[in-house]
Amino acid sequence: MSWLWGAILFWLGAWALNARLAGSRFAGRKVVRFFVPALFGVTLLVLWEGIVRGLGVPGVILPPPSAIWETITGAVPVLWGDFVQTIVKGALSGYVIGCGAAFLTAVAIDRSPFLQRGLLPVGNFVAALPIVGIAPILVMWFGFDWQSKAAVVVVMVFFPVLVNTVAGLAATERMQRDLMATYSASYWQTLFKLRLPAAMPFVFNGLKIATTLALIGAIVAEFFGSPIRGMGFRISTEVGRLALDMVWAEIAVAAVAGSAFYGLVAATEKAVTFWHPSQRGRK
Amino acid sequence: MRSVLPILAVLGAIVALWYAATVWLNSQWTYDQAARAGVEVSFGEVVADTLNQDRPVLPAPHQVAEGLWDGLAGQKVTSKRSLVYHGWVTLSATLVGFAIGTGLGILLAVGIVHNRAMDMSVMPWAIASQTIPILAIAPMVIVVFASVGLTGLIPKAIISAYLSFFPVVVGMVKGLRSPDAMQLDLLKTYNAGGWDTLRKLRLPASMPYLFASLKVSVAASLVGAIVGELPAGATSGLGARLLSGSYYGQTIQIWAALFAAAILAAGLVMIIGGIERGTLRRMGMAR
Amino acid sequence: MKDTTTTAGTVIEARGLGLTFQTSDGPVHALKDVNLTVDKGDFVSFIGPSGCGKTTFLRAIAALEHPTEGTLTVNGMEPDAARQARAYGYVFQAAGLYPWRTIAGNIKLPLEIMGFSKAEQKERVEKVLALVDLEGFGKKFPWQLSGGMQQRASIARALAFDADILLMDEPFGALDEIVRDRLNEELLKLWARTEKTIGFVTHSIPEAVYLSTKIVVMSPRPGRITDVIESTLPRQRPLDIRDSREFIEIAHRVREGLRAGHGDEV
Amino acid sequence: MKDTTTTAGTVIEARGLGLTFQTSDGPVHALKDVNLTVDKGDFVSFIGPSGCGKTTFLRAIAALEHPTEGTLTVNGMEPDAARQARAYGYVFQAAGLYPWRTIAGNIKLPLEIMGFSKAEQKERVEKVLALVDLEGFGKKFPWQLSGGMQQRASIARALAFDADILLMDEPFGALDEIVRDRLNEELLKLWARTEKTIGFVTHSIPEAVYLSTKIVVMSPRPGRITDVIESTLPRQRPLDIRDSREFIEIAHRVREGLRAGHGDEV
Amino acid sequence: ADDLTLQLKWVTQAQFAGYYVALENGFYEEEGLNVTIKPGGPDIAPTQVIAGGGADVTVEWMPAALAAREKGLPLVNIAQPFKSSGMMLTCLKESGIASPDDFKGHTLGVWFFGNEYPFLSWMSQLGIPTTGGADGVEVLKQGFNVDPLLQKQASCISTMTYNEYWQVIDAGIGEGDLVTFKYEDQGVATLEDGLYVLEDKLADPAFEDKLVRFVRASMKGWKWAEENPDDAAMIVLDNDETGAQTEAHQKRMMGEIAKLTAGSNGALDEADYERTVATLLGGGSDPVISKAPEGAWTHQITDKALQ
Ligand SMILES: Nc1ncnc2c1ncn2[C@@H]1O[C@H](COP(=O)(O)OP(=O)(O)OP(=O)(O)O)[C@@H](O)[C@H]1O
Numbered sequence A: 001m002s003w004l005w006g007a008i009l010f011w012l013g014a015w016a017l018n019a020r021l022a023g024s025r026f027a028g029r030k031v032v033r034f035f036v037p038a039l040f041g042v043t044l045l046v047l048w049e050g051i052v053r054g055l056g057v058p059g060v061i062l063p064p065p066s067a068i069w070e071t072i073t074g075a076v077p078v079l080w081g082d083f084v085q086t087i088v089k090g091a092l093s094g095y096v097i098g099c100g101a102a103f104l105t106a107v108a109i110d111r112s113p114f115l116q117r118g119l120l121p122v123g124n125f126v127a128a129l130p131i132v133g134i135a136p137i138l139v140m141w142f143g144f145d146w147q148s149k150a151a152v153v154v155v156m157v158f159f160p161v162l163v164n165t166v167a168g169l170a171a172t173e174r175m176q177r178d179l180m181a182t183y184s185a186s187y188w189q190t191l192f193k194l195r196l197p198a199a200m201p202f203v204f205n206g207l208k209i210a211t212t213l214a215l216i217g218a219i220v221a222e223f224f225g226s227p228i229r230g231m232g233f234r235i236s237t238e239v240g241r242l243a244l245d246m247v248w249a250e251i252a253v254a255a256v257a258g259s260a261f262y263g264l265v266a267a268t269e270k271a272v273t274f275w276h277p278s279q280r281g282r283k
Numbered sequence B: 001m002r003s004v005l006p007i008l009a010v011l012g013a014i015v016a017l018w019y020a021a022t023v024w025l026n027s028q029w030t031y032d033q034a035a036r037a038g039v040e041v042s043f044g045e046v047v048a049d050t051l052n053q054d055r056p057v058l059p060a061p062h063q064v065a066e067g068l069w070d071g072l073a074g075q076k077v078t079s080k081r082s083l084v085y086h087g088w089v090t091l092s093a094t095l096v097g098f099a100i101g102t103g104l105g106i107l108l109a110v111g112i113v114h115n116r117a118m119d120m121s122v123m124p125w126a127i128a129s130q131t132i133p134i135l136a137i138a139p140m141v142i143v144v145f146a147s148v149g150l151t152g153l154i155p156k157a158i159i160s161a162y163l164s165f166f167p168v169v170v171g172m173v174k175g176l177r178s179p180d181a182m183q184l185d186l187l188k189t190y191n192a193g194g195w196d197t198l199r200k201l202r203l204p205a206s207m208p209y210l211f212a213s214l215k216v217s218v219a220a221s222l223v224g225a226i227v228g229e230l231p232a233g234a235t236s237g238l239g240a241r242l243l244s245g246s247y248y249g250q251t252i253q254i255w256a257a258l259f260a261a262a263i264l265a266a267g268l269v270m271i272i273g274g275i276e277r278g279t280l281r282r283m284g285m286a287r
Numbered sequence C, D: 001m002k003d004t005t006t007t008a009g010t011v012i013e014a015r016g017l018g019l020t021f022q023t024s025d026g027p028v029h030a031l032k033d034v035n036l037t038v039d040k041g042d043f044v045s046f047i048g049p050s051g052c053g054k055t056t057f058l059r060a061i062a063a064l065e066h067p068t069e070g071t072l073t074v075n076g077m078e079p080d081a082a083r084q085a086r087a088y089g090y091v092f093q094a095a096g097l098y099p100w101r102t103i104a105g106n107i108k109l110p111l112e113i114m115g116f117s118k119a120e121q122k123e124r125v126e127k128v129l130a131l132v133d134l135e136g137f138g139k140k141f142p143w144q145l146s147g148g149m150q151q152r153a154s155i156a157r158a159l160a161f162d163a164d165i166l167l168m169d170e171p172f173g174a175l176d177e178i179v180r181d182r183l184n185e186e187l188l189k190l191w192a193r194t195e196k197t198i199g200f201v202t203h204s205i206p207e208a209v210y211l212s213t214k215i216v217v218m219s220p221r222p223g224r225i226t227d228v229i230e231s232t233l234p235r236q237r238p239l240d241i242r243d244s245r246e247f248i249e250i251a252h253r254v255r256e257g258l259r260a261g262h263g264d265e266v
Numbered sequence E: 001a002d003d004l005t006l007q008l009k010w011v012t013q014a015q016f017a018g019y020y021v022a023l024e025n026g027f028y029e030e031e032g033l034n035v036t037i038k039p040g041g042p043d044i045a046p047t048q049v050i051a052g053g054g055a056d057v058t059v060e061w062m063p064a065a066l067a068a069r070e071k072g073l074p075l076v077n078i079a080q081p082f083k084s085s086g087m088m089l090t091c092l093k094e095s096g097i098a099s100p101d102d103f104k105g106h107t108l109g110v111w112f113f114g115n116e117y118p119f120l121s122w123m124s125q126l127g128i129p130t131t132g133g134a135d136g137v138e139v140l141k142q143g144f145n146v147d148p149l150l151q152k153q154a155s156c157i158s159t160m161t162y163n164e165y166w167q168v169i170d171a172g173i174g175e176g177d178l179v180t181f182k183y184e185d186q187g188v189a190t191l192e193d194g195l196y197v198l199e200d201k202l203a204d205p206a207f208e209d210k211l212v213r214f215v216r217a218s219m220k221g222w223k224w225a226e227e228n229p230d231d232a233a234m235i236v237l238d239n240d241e242t243g244a245q246t247e248a249h250q251k252r253m254m255g256e257i258a259k260l261t262a263g264s265n266g267a268l269d270e271a272d273y274e275r276t277v278a279t280l281l282g283g284g285s286d287p288v289i290s291k292a293p294e295g296a297w298t299h300q301i302t303d304k305a306l307q
């Protein structure tokens, strides 16, 4: 029980400190910007540890973070191999192909009103196919290895990027378009010089959402058949073996990799859409 | 209905491609079977066979349509073989999950935009939460909920909400921050509080972002509900149909369930698109 | 000049005010060593070359920018505090109407925020729409209006509620002479009736002279005040006062001040 | 008046032009029965009360709006075709700079589109930046500039490439008298040098008289042309021409025309 | 009536006919029990459900149960309705595999999720590494169905005599085109489909009594199912909420299941248990369990139930 109360006290203290820090004039500093979310995370972990130990939750239901950490440090080669298989081969390649295809489709759809009226509804439809349904089919088509995982990722990221890009391409102001009209700018010139820059805030929305979807897609697709490596394989296998510490170790790797991936895209966004009010206001 | 013709044209093209793919993907099996039986088959026989296999790699459109029609209209809607029945089970969890997820997403986004502490601490963890493969923890979630007596719709809806809140957060944070400096300054001169700024400026300005997010998130809700159905005993719902079809290699059943799910998702997206158009028109933003 | 002592009637008081923007390619000194006292009921015009800091100064008064040097008080308090007391009506240089609200909706905005009753909102909207000649356009959206009409709508928005201090950044820039004359007269009437304190940015020398009790001439980068001209014209000003000798003299002094300021730069 | 026959030098020709906007609460007649002929090398000013259709007319010439009645030809062709021939430089009533481009980048935009070489782009940007007194601001982003500076940047953008027809919608609205005078002079020089045809919306009667060969006075809703005044001033115009008798007479006629137009409405 | 929840290892099918029969024919009710049967699925680890308190009794394979026991979840076998194992490896004849010696260099489909233990033990007894290469076998995590074999992504796949094997046949591949290796025949059979409960709860006499009645009724169900396979299959079909099962398949499955339950009265045969443990301990470098478990089974319930 003391574990539980300790954790709760820690939580309250950390929250107060965070609120103070975020409100303070140091809030803009790099250290603080790193420290605040880190402390929040540590708080979550302490709460978790406290609850698991305090309430005596069995390790086969939910292992404490300390046990997970031990597993991580003890199984680095396995985790690394899984990471390469699932994230580098499956998720990343699928992400690049899927986002690229969605982006090009959006531009193509936008180019032709005919396609826009014809393809968009059908595109919505195709892209709304649930992953659990397509994964087995794609595994059947593309084989067990990472290619089928990449294909699942392609299908998963396609829709968010498509929808956001189409919305973004429509997000120009009248005067901005009129200006291009007075130059008699060609379609492509208008696209590259006006509509794509103006669409970027939307496009990055899609790209950000797609980062996490790519990870989920690659991992989940492995549930439906895989070689005997990969994060999804490990997770599904180890759940059956009740090795939940290993399951959570994989999840931790996924979370760290996913956050890093997201952070990368967010940093790119910041560089590309520096002019947008949502970025300009914040230093 | 100006859009009927384009849709039909696109559909026609897809169906044609699909038939071609059906022949191509299924022919291997036909040839293998012929080889096992030791007979020669002509190309015409191959085509005929590939379009009517029981366990095709890719079922032909008419097979899927048949399966779909049988599932939708061929059964009493209360029957366990009816896709309407399973679709409804999934839809109800989807809608509840979508409502929870959207509400939560908007609340989080508002918190993030208005409160620095939340901005700095919550966002990174919201992101991390989405990298957890839900299908992996869904069984545990279901087990935990079941142990406190929650079963049926709610655990599924929660998994669905978990998948759907994130697109809303990302889109709304951006949307709520999209008003430009002058628009914000105007309210400052009125000394408008956070609540007024939200209501009168940030929310209306975020509408285009919100709707783009909602479309993504409703599709995610559906996926969540289906994923949630698998570990819940996979007894009813489109997820269960997909899974059992998959388990027994009944490709046609999978595709029929898949299409039912996609029709559902497309319908939901279209409804949101309709609301979007209406709202934007009322706001004078429609073009 | 009376800007050394603070009287009870002082509304705006700047002492050694400076404001520097930090940009990626170095600091921009927008305002430097600005000293000014504005009394209650004053009508102060700011005039100066483009980019000299007029907008920045008005924004600082309204607590939209924060000075990096010196002190600035409004009604004896920090501008921030004055803003919290809802002391300001502000007309921005660009109309800045919310695109999702109709014209009437835009004018209603401050009224909603300040909690006026529905009935009063309606009444006031009607009144100010008439004041700026936009009757019948209440239901249109901003993009359905011409540039000048948008600007008038934004003036109406600032007039709809009774702020003690009106800050107007080139409100009549996009209006034709005749409408402008009419609005000038209306503004003077309003000012005379309500004893508001008005800060007014303009590029038109006659307009500045016609309207103001005090004309502040500024010079560019870093923005400084080069002259403060107290008008000797009576408070009651018919339009034809503009042909009077006094008027022309003041206008001349303003023009000289401006020219001198420009000399630095151009 | 010479608007009955079309000469070889005719650039813009409107016959019975009408333009109606369909809005949710009924049609808005922005232009009605407009007849006008503009010859090559003309400098035409449009003046008229706010909301009378000046912008709409300019937009129709640039093929940004499509007339609902009558005919409009530019260089003997449809406005659309003329636009495709890149006949226009247009300065909008609001600056409309792209926020993701620097000032220099914004000015470069039309040059990129029209395929100027890199070296020439650079050279032209420098030249027009100097013309509008914005040297040294090329690397700033639009939101870092004052309102008047943004407007000057947008003028620079329209001047950077050599369009035969310059359409300017209140380009100098947000500028102070002195900068305005300077830019007026520059514009006249440019016009004299290049024989461009210029359509120019302004609210300043002196400005219209000083610049134009032809002054078009419009009256409000539905926008009609009430007077077309051919200027008798010489093409060479020193600033002090504004004190000449002829100048004052023309200005008077314009003012009368405006007042008459206003009478209808206010 | 006393409430009791049973977690199945897999989806509703004739594999669990005995329990559904007992439920439908009122055998549980006669014993004063109110039994809830929870179907399983590919995502459900029965061991985890019981650890989380989601069920009182679970149907599980012994390797998984013993592995869970070693992980700290004290499962105890209280009854063993299945006498023999139905697991086998089914290969395409055209792949050239005729005996276990031919496996090397081939790709084999294996179920994981706790079902991989028998396979791993077998391979280590054969001395074949499962890491691929010319000297080993390439292992695929097999999904839900028999597609890997039909699509020739694997030379052999895991099948159950009562289920997946017939799906291969139904797909149109003749029995003559297939080569099968039953684990039973290879001497590496492990016990399947036993009933397991948590050890500490056994000490509670009330719970023990419930279990006794439950096992008695369940075995009655099983024996009824063995005698009336077609009716039993129909009962299963009625209980399938997904509506995906077909009558023909379930009837045939019931027929095969009856062969596996035939030799059992419900009580665990200690020799079978020892053989299972020996197989699992022989897992080579990475054995499934590292030492012989203690207290992993009991006759406490069956002794009372079967009197
Ligand atoms: N946000 C900003 N960041 C950087 N520099 C700025 C910013 N806002 C204004 N400036 C600079 O400050 C100076 C003064 O600008 P300000 O807008 O006050 O001029 P102004 O007198 O209102 O001019 P105008 O008559 O053209 O509107 C200008 O040089 C401008 O470039």
Ligand SMILES: Nc1ncnc2c1ncn2[C@@H]1O[C@H](COP(=O)(O)OP(=O)(O)OP(=O)(O)O)[C@@H](O)[C@H]1O
Binding pocket: C143, C144, C145, C146, C147, C148, C149, C174, D021, D022, D023, D028, D029, D030, D049, D050, D051, D052, D053, D054, D055, D056, D057, D093, D221
């Ligand atoms: N897109 C539109 N939809 C509906 N009405 C419009 C639209 N654009 C302009 N109008 C209407 O057409 C009329 C003429 O507008 P226009 O912009 O041409 O005026 P203007 O002469 O340029 O005025 P200002 O001097 O104020 O800029 C106005 O009454 C305006 O409300």
Ligand SMILES: Cc1ncc(C[n+]2csc(CCO)c2C)c(N)n1
Binding pocket: E009, E010, E015, E042, E111, E112, E113, E115, E142, E143, E144, E160, E163
């Ligand atoms: C993903 C997946 N994991 C395990 C099994 C194996 N399995 C669990 S219960 C059971 C009895 C036969 O129906 C079998 C074979 C599978 N089929 N699919």
Ligand SMILES: [Mg+2]
Binding pocket: C054, C055, C056, C093, C169, D146, D147, D148
């Ligand atoms: Mg300004």
Ligand SMILES: [Mg+2]
Binding pocket: C146, C147, C148, D054, D055, D056, D093, D169
């Ligand atoms: Mg206009």
